[in-house]
Every structure is written in C-alpha cells, then in structure tokens.
Amino acid sequence: MRRSLVLISIGLLGFIGYWSLGLELGQILPRGQGFQIARDFLSAAFTPALDYEAEFVPAGSPSFLWVIGNGFQRTVIFAGAALSLALILGLPLAVLASGLVPTSIRIPTRLFIAGMRSVHELLWAVVFLAAFGLNSAGAIIAIAIPYAGTLAKVFSEMLDEAPQRSYQALIGAGASRSQAFFGALLPTAGPDMAAYAFYRFECALRSSAVLGFFGYPTLGYYLRQSFENLHYREVWTCLYAILFAVLILETWSGKLRRRLVA
Amino acid sequence: MIALLLLGLYSWFSGQIQVAELFTIRRASNLKRFLTQDAMPKPLRNLAEGESGFAALMQWSSDLWNDFGLLALTTTFWISILAMVLAGAYAMLTSPLGARTLMHEDPFVGAQRGLPWRIASASVRGMAIFLRAIPEYIWAFLLISMLGPxxxxxxxxxxxHNAGIMSRLGADTIENLPPQSLRALRLLGGTRSQVVIGGVFSMVLPRFLLFFFYRFETCVREATILGMLGVFSLGYWVDDSRSRGRYDEMLYLIALGALLVLLADLVSWFARSLVRDAGTSTNTKFKDPAESSRGD
Structure with a gap:
C-alpha cells in the first residue's frame, strides 16, 4: 500500500514537472529541419566514417582514424590521471568520514565531501578555465575533485558496512588500530572498493570525453566539430569509440568482480 | 587492479598533462586577476576604507535570485524529476525482458534456455549498454539540433542515459531474486506474466525505488550542466554570465546549484530510508547487484 502510494506520487511529480516546464508532447518528435537532421544522423549509424567526410582535406593532414585514435588515447589518459588523483585524495577522506574516527572529525569531513561532490566536474572545469585558462592539468583537477568526493562517500559506506569481526579480533588480540585497519578491515572491504573504482573509471572516461566540448583535445572535441560540420558518419565513429571503451571496461570489471567478490 | 594502477601512472607521464605549465607566471597572474577582481562580487569590488558592503551584497544576491536564480533552480529540478520518471517507466517495462531467469521457455522450472530467448534478453541488455555508454551531455547536444529549443x-x-542504467540494474536485481517462491508460483500453475506481476514486481519494487532515488541524486547534478548547451537549466545562466565576463554571477549560480544538489541528496536520503523501513521485512540485507546505482 505504502509502496503504491510512493509510485503514484512519483508519477504525479512527473506530471507537475511536465506542466511547469511548459512542454508539449508534439515537440518530442523532430519536425521540419530537425527531422531532416534526425533522419540523416540515424541513417549514418551503420556506416561510421573511416576517413574524412569533407570533400577537401588539406594535404599532409593525418588520417581520420589516426586523429580519432589519438583523441581516444587522450580520453583514456585524462580519465586515468583524474581517477588516480581522485583515489589518492579519496581514500584518506573515506577513512576520516567512516565510523572509525570520532564524530567530531567524521561530521566535518562528510560536509566537506558533500561540498566537493555537489559541484559538477564540468562546472569545476568552467571555473578553472576562468581562473587559469586552457590547461590540461586544470581539467584533470576538475574531474578529480567531485570524483574524490564520491569515492570517499561510497568507500566510507563500504568500510562501515564491511563485517567487523576480523577487525575486532585483531584489536582484541592487541593490534593497534592502524594495524587492524590495514590487516583486517581494508582487505575485507577491498574487493567491493576495487569494483567500485572500476565503475568510476568508466564514468571518468565519459567525463573526460565530454570535456572535449570545452576545447580539451579528447573525443568530445572531434565529435562536436564533426556534428557541426554535418559529418554524421564521423560523429558515429566517435560514439562507437566511447561505446567500445565502456564495453571493454564492463567485461574487464565483470571478470574482476566475479574473481574478487564471488 | 594492477593494470588500472599502471594506467594511472602512465597517464601522468604521457606528456599530455601540463602540470608544470600550471605554475607559470602567466597562469599565476590569471589566477590573481580572477580571485581579486573577476570573482569578487560586484558591490564589494570598489569599497572605500571602512565601508561595509554587507547591505549591498545582500541586495546584489537578492536581485540575482529574482532575476534568474530561482527560475534556474526550479527548471533544473523539474527537468530531473521528469527525466527520472521517464527513465523509471522504461526500466520497469524492460527489466523483466532483460532478466535471463525470466527470458526462458519455462522460467524458474526448466533448465535449458533456447536461442530466441537468449537473443531477446541480450538485445534488451545491449540496448541498455548503448543508452548508458553515451554521456548525457552528448545525448543532449545531439538532441538539441533535432528537437529545437x-x-x-x-x-x-x-x-x-538513466533508462540504460536503471534497466540494467532492474534486470540484475530480478536475476538475483531468491527463486524458491517464484518457482512455487510457477509450479502451482501461474503463467509467466502472472509470476512477473504477482511475484517479481512486488519483490523487486523496494530495491528498484532505492535505485530510483540514488539515480535521482545524480540526475539533479547532471541537470545543472546540460543548460550550457543552450536549453534552460542552471547551466544556461552559468554559461551566459561566463560569456559576459560576469564571473561573480557565475560563481553565485554555481553555489546555488551546489545547494540544490545537496538538497536533492537530502531528499533522496530521506526517501531511501522510508523505502528501506517499508521493505526490510522481505530484504534483510540490501546488496547492490552493480555499483552503478551509487554515486554519479
């Protein structure tokens, strides 16, 4: 009964949203010029470009696939750097936000973490662009701040949810708290944390691809350029590149999870 | 895991990341100008000695709030609510079709799974991966030129994007359900749809609602930025003040957005604890089938 009430009120909220945004159902289907774009774009889906679509390509420019490959590599590099920085910042914060420390430390840390997370990485990127100008390290930091916050939040929950018995046993046997933490609690919660870190890497890939829209040389940069030049087959090449990266990570982390958690 | 660590190390030494360049004089002067002038709220910039800018600051922020602050927040909020309702509806319809335990000649009873059933569940799951793999920002970018403003x-x-995530999570949750009672329903003569509606649906709903609220949190966060592409959400006004060089207004709006996200976190936390309390009789210990529900 209570659940159907929740479902109904969620549906109602949706209607209120629809109404207060001034939406019309008719606008959901592309019309006129938009329809043309949608048709051309979708019909390009099965023939992603392997070479430039432009009629005229300046002599000496590198091949299209090489450019996209480079963009792909930079997308991975940006994501890898951002996630490793986020892990370095997030792990200590996770301990300070968990039940292992007294409340007087835990509460301020949690507030701090919430602050890091509450601003989206693209907004951090916009702030850093305004503060520093275009610099790739700025982009890395922009991704790393909210990611460190999310990692810290989820890791601290995992530390709290992990079975405490072995940790308590080591403490009872005379181990110091840090010995018990590294010897018992971290190995217990470790597999879950590793699996989550993998999932965050997938998210970081998406974020770093999107940063290309702001002028950083990742996949989003080429995607935007191609779309604005109406080269839809090139756009699909970029989309498939992102999909490919996510698929690889999905299978990889699936294997890892089965080995670690199961 | 080690491969991931190596990748992280490689990224820093690949030469693509300009760490040293961040500390040059030009960057420092950029930063100084930004902090002392651009980012300083306008009424505080040219204060005389001893003059208090507090009243002017309050006036400034209430003007911004009335001009576009409130509007930016409400549109962002409603966009994410409506998006989550649509995503949830898609996931409710497709999760049973993606669950390998249900997509079966004889669900919960037979042992073999025929090829047509395999293809059906694989294509539903494949669709979910495709929807999820492309970032929201890119979907929005593509859709704007097709749908207009x-x-x-x-x-x-x-x-x-969230339909992809929720559909996959829903399917995983259904697969992880304890099969005993569902098998009993089948053996008593229940048809496939009777088992789904009468058994699976009520067993999955609490967890499904948990995912819903987890995703709602991140949806609000994502909704703030989509406006930067030109549709009306907080990001539209952020980008507008950025292009006018009014960085003080930009930071004000970003702070407003952060407050909205924190508020959504709180609402989601409250709703989740309600759902948990209501659902504890059937689910003693909640376990995510996948991590993707938590965090961004």
Missing part, C-alpha cells in the same frame, strides 16, 4: 532535449538526454 525546449526543455525536451535536456529531459530526454537524462532520461535516455
């Missing part, structure tokens, strides 16, 4: 591109972009 309204809130739909933002709503649909968020709905598409």
């Amino acid at each position: 309204s809130a739909w591109p933002a709503v649909l972009a968020l709905a598409i």
Whole structure:
C-alpha cells in the first residue's frame, strides 16, 4: 500500500514537472529541419566514417582514424590521471568520514565531501578555465575533485558496512588500530572498493570525453566539430569509440568482480 | 587492479598533462586577476576604507535570485524529476525482458534456455549498454539540433542515459531474486506474466525505488550542466554570465546549484530510508547487484 502510494506520487511529480516546464508532447518528435537532421544522423549509424567526410582535406593532414585514435588515447589518459588523483585524495577522506574516527572529525569531513561532490566536474572545469585558462592539468583537477568526493562517500559506506569481526579480533588480540585497519578491515572491504573504482573509471572516461566540448583535445572535441560540420558518419565513429571503451571496461570489471567478490 | 594502477601512472607521464605549465607566471597572474577582481562580487569590488558592503551584497544576491536564480533552480529540478520518471517507466517495462531467469521457455522450472530467448534478453541488455555508454551531455547536444529549443532535449538526454542504467540494474536485481517462491508460483500453475506481476514486481519494487532515488541524486547534478548547451537549466545562466565576463554571477549560480544538489541528496536520503523501513521485512540485507546505482 505504502509502496503504491510512493509510485503514484512519483508519477504525479512527473506530471507537475511536465506542466511547469511548459512542454508539449508534439515537440518530442523532430519536425521540419530537425527531422531532416534526425533522419540523416540515424541513417549514418551503420556506416561510421573511416576517413574524412569533407570533400577537401588539406594535404599532409593525418588520417581520420589516426586523429580519432589519438583523441581516444587522450580520453583514456585524462580519465586515468583524474581517477588516480581522485583515489589518492579519496581514500584518506573515506577513512576520516567512516565510523572509525570520532564524530567530531567524521561530521566535518562528510560536509566537506558533500561540498566537493555537489559541484559538477564540468562546472569545476568552467571555473578553472576562468581562473587559469586552457590547461590540461586544470581539467584533470576538475574531474578529480567531485570524483574524490564520491569515492570517499561510497568507500566510507563500504568500510562501515564491511563485517567487523576480523577487525575486532585483531584489536582484541592487541593490534593497534592502524594495524587492524590495514590487516583486517581494508582487505575485507577491498574487493567491493576495487569494483567500485572500476565503475568510476568508466564514468571518468565519459567525463573526460565530454570535456572535449570545452576545447580539451579528447573525443568530445572531434565529435562536436564533426556534428557541426554535418559529418554524421564521423560523429558515429566517435560514439562507437566511447561505446567500445565502456564495453571493454564492463567485461574487464565483470571478470574482476566475479574473481574478487564471488 | 594492477593494470588500472599502471594506467594511472602512465597517464601522468604521457606528456599530455601540463602540470608544470600550471605554475607559470602567466597562469599565476590569471589566477590573481580572477580571485581579486573577476570573482569578487560586484558591490564589494570598489569599497572605500571602512565601508561595509554587507547591505549591498545582500541586495546584489537578492536581485540575482529574482532575476534568474530561482527560475534556474526550479527548471533544473523539474527537468530531473521528469527525466527520472521517464527513465523509471522504461526500466520497469524492460527489466523483466532483460532478466535471463525470466527470458526462458519455462522460467524458474526448466533448465535449458533456447536461442530466441537468449537473443531477446541480450538485445534488451545491449540496448541498455548503448543508452548508458553515451554521456548525457552528448545525448543532449545531439538532441538539441533535432528537437529545437525546449526543455525536451535536456529531459530526454537524462532520461535516455538513466533508462540504460536503471534497466540494467532492474534486470540484475530480478536475476538475483531468491527463486524458491517464484518457482512455487510457477509450479502451482501461474503463467509467466502472472509470476512477473504477482511475484517479481512486488519483490523487486523496494530495491528498484532505492535505485530510483540514488539515480535521482545524480540526475539533479547532471541537470545543472546540460543548460550550457543552450536549453534552460542552471547551466544556461552559468554559461551566459561566463560569456559576459560576469564571473561573480557565475560563481553565485554555481553555489546555488551546489545547494540544490545537496538538497536533492537530502531528499533522496530521506526517501531511501522510508523505502528501506517499508521493505526490510522481505530484504534483510540490501546488496547492490552493480555499483552503478551509487554515486554519479
């Protein structure tokens, strides 16, 4: 009964949203010029470009696939750097936000973490662009701040949810708290944390691809350029590149999870 | 895991990341100008000695709030609500079709799974991966030129990405259900749809609602930025003040957005604890089938 009430009120909220945004159902289907774009774009889906679509390509420019490959590599590099920085910042914060420390430390840390997370990485990127100008390290930091916050939040929950018995046993046997933490609690919660870190890497890939829209040389940069030049087959090449990266990570982390958690 | 660590190390030494360049004099002067002038709220910039700018600051922020602050927050909020409702509806319809335990000649009873059933569940799951793999921002970018200016591109972009995530999570949850009672329903003569509606649906709903609220949190966060592409959400006004060089207004709006996200976190936390309390009789210990529900 209570659940159907929740479902109904969620549906109602949706209607209120629809109404207060001034939406019309008719606008959901592309019309006129938009329809043309949608048709051309979708019909390009099965023939992603392997070479430039432009009629005229300046002599000496590198091949299209090489450019996209480079963009792909930079997308991975940006994501890898951002996630490793986020892990370095997030792990200590996770301990300070968990039940292992007294409340007087835990509460301020949690507030701090919430602050890091509450601003989206693209907004951090916009702030850093305004503060520093275009610099790739700025982009890395922009991704790393909210990611460190999310990692810290989820890791601290995992530390709290992990079975405490072995940790308590080591403490009872005379181990110091840090010995018990590294010897018992971290190995217990470790597999879950590793699996989550993998999932965050997938998210970081998406974020770093999107940063290309702001002028950083990742996949989003080429995607935007191609779309604005109406080269839809090139756009699909970029989309498939992102999909490919996510698929690889999905299978990889699936294997890892089965080995670690199961 | 080690491969991931190596990748992290390689990234820093690949030469693509300009760490040293961040500390040059030009960057430092950029930063100084930004902090002392651009980012300083306008009424505080040219204060005389001893003059208090507090009243002027309050006036400034209430003007911004009335001009576009409130509007930016409410549109962002409603965009994410509507997007989540659409995503949830898609997931409710497709999760049973993606669950390998249900997509079966004889669910919960037979042992073999025929090829047509395999293809059906694999294509539903494949669709979910495709919807999820493309970031919301890119969906919105593609949709804007097709749908023209309204809130739909933002709503649909968020709905598409989250539909992929929720559909997969729902299917995983159904697969992880304890099969005993469902098998009993089948053996008593229940048809496939009777088992789904009468058994699976009520068993999955609490967890499904948990995912819903987890994703709602991140949906609000994502909704703030989609406006930067030109549809109306907080990001639109952020980008507008950025292009006018009014960085003080930009930071004000970003702070407002952060407050909205924190508020959504709180609402989601409250709703989740309600759902948990209501659902504890059937689910003693909640365990995510996948991590993707938590965090961004």
